[in-house]
Amino acid sequence: MSDIPAFNPPTRILMGPGPSGANPRVLRAMTAPLLGHLDPEFLKIMDECRSMLRRVMRTENQVTLATPGTGTSGMEAAVMNLVRPGDRVVSGVCGYFGERITQMAERAGGTVTKVTAPWGSPVDPAAIESAVKANGPVQLVTIVHAETSTGVQQPIEAIAKIAHDAGALLVVDCVTSLGGVPVEPDKWGADAVYSGTQKCLSAPPGVSPITLSAAAWDRVKSRETPSNTWYLDLSLLEAYWDERRAYHHTAPISMIYALHEAVALVLEEGLEQRWARHERNGRALQNGLEAMGLVLHADAGFRLPVLTTVRIPEGVADAEVRGALLKRHSIEIGGGLGDLRAKVWRIGLMGESSTEGNVLLFLSSLGKILREHGFKADLRAGLAAATARLEQP
């Protein structure tokens, strides 16, 4: 019928801040026939997801599950369940997502002290320590491991020690890091870690892996008032994910199928090999961009391999370059968020999108477009630098 729109989405090369390209096996899994959310065969798939998630998240935590929403639902679950009205929270903020955690903690009734750093640098653990001491007793410290708005990778262990020495719990946002760079809740001493599926796990967005330490779980169970959220109440979610199988919501069946195959693919590749692939391709891209004459935005030594921020050269129009990449080459990259709007581009090399071919195609495409816009990108040097890095392990 003519008034019912046809459905034919085009194919893109997804090199923005997420979603990344999905593995065909993950997409195919979603066409499997639906099962009921209490069907024994579906419960078995949930158990397998849970067990594989523990391996991918390198944790022994009992409470490890996927919240029924995109990455932000994991953030909301962690914050709304762990922050009780009146709790004192110290929130490390060096980008858009740190800021978002702060907003949620305030909605949960927390009294939040922000510890900020410039957008492009990590948060200084010493500043966290001062804030924890000045505002004690602090119940919760929050930090973003991979700040998707700036491309900064935040070291976690020092902050975990500060939190624990003060008797506080630590929440770590790993939306953009899980499956791409080492995420180690148990080794770090992180009490709540959540992620998304559409970044380095390369499944469509729709569920959010989360894991809680025994101490975090005690905090959730001992709440005197229930959390603000019913949909993302971890006590109710865990009662469905564990052997009680108490009905809470109708699980997003097809998304759980996708998650099952996405984490299976991670384990089949091997976590160490996968981290090495992301490291190799990310550094090749970064070396290539610098050799072309561009300036990386994030501080050296704290650059995520999976998400690179590069400064837009003086006089070059942000939207036109991104438009040309999309129209001519079907490549999506991201613009800047918040303070970095029109100042940087965000280039993701996550999961299935992290390939040698994408590194070279992107450098070549961007170089040519930049030259049309009056910036003399040294394309030859850029490709040489990238190739040299790609040849290393």
Place this chain on the structure above:
Amino acid sequence: MSDIPAFNPPTRILMGPGPSGANPRVLRAMTAPLLGHLDPEFLKIMDECRSMLRRVMRTENQVTLATPGTGTSGMEAAVMNLVRPGDRVVSGVCGYFGERITQMAERAGGTVTKVTAPWGSPVDPAAIESAVKANGPVQLVTIVHAETSTGVQQPIEAIAKIAHDAGALLVVDCVTSLGGVPVEPDKWGADAVYSGTQKCLSAPPGVSPITLSAAAWDRVKSRETPSNTWYLDLSLLEAYWDERRAYHHTAPISMIYALHEAVALVLEEGLEQRWARHERNGRALQNGLEAMGLVLHADAGFRLPVLTTVRIPEGVADAEVRGALLKRHSIEIGGGLGDLRAKVWRIGLMGESSTEGNVLLFLSSLGKILREHGFKADLRAGLAAATARLEQP
């Protein structure tokens, strides 16, 4: 690798309270390549979803969108955004889902008066009216249109009039009714209506259609404190769905694809034709069950065609019968929830699952199993009664 579980879910005939079977075209849509959540082609798909949702939901409401979670996320969005701390709420409760709304309204800071009815009857509008008058001024009235736990269809218009005469807004849960029986927010005068995708729309669970009247939207916009939830904050969600396109969350891309094709299929079939199909198959099943000697649980005159509750005959074991249906015939039906646990079965005929073949197969399978369990089901009479109703339009 041997320690990575294989993925091969079996095929079921889904005749429980949801999910229902999905149309293959909907499942196929989810294998389309992922687009970025701000890609112009994806925004066009969102606009088309919005416009088709307005037609399926029979509303002119500007604020019509899909929340990024299963049906319960629609409930949480409606309740958490419309209930402000201290608001007085009258909540009609005649089953599990009415109770759930009450719990959410309390978490949102509302003072809730419950108006109950036995599980199997609708809520009496006169009782709502008394509660509204006794607790005035009341800001919100909530009611469930299709109570999935009891199989009762609640008349809405009288309750809408009571709410509006008292200056209150009306929230209506249509999770199980949309696409199966008439849902008419504008005609009813309902201010917030939400649904799920996995019932009569026959898509996988994962997003929740919701629509708000102008009055409801004014309430949301004029809040002095933000809603408890950030993830399901309708002000933020609408700013992404409307022309502002302000980033809020990474949309569940593949689920929006599925929604697009699910609502297109509803419009292609035609809403009236679809309602008639659900009515025909549902009444055929109900006539068949009664002719077999079983007793329907919901009050006559208030029985949903899309979800039938039937009493488990004395001495027949609930779990064994459901187990035999699943094992021998691959048919899933639902057990009772809450007060109706082990007392009724819940049989869904929703969306793709609402077929003549499923009615006959189910009656035949159940009849044979019941006879093995000592209940003398009159299978011949049951099939004859069903067939007679299936022959009518």
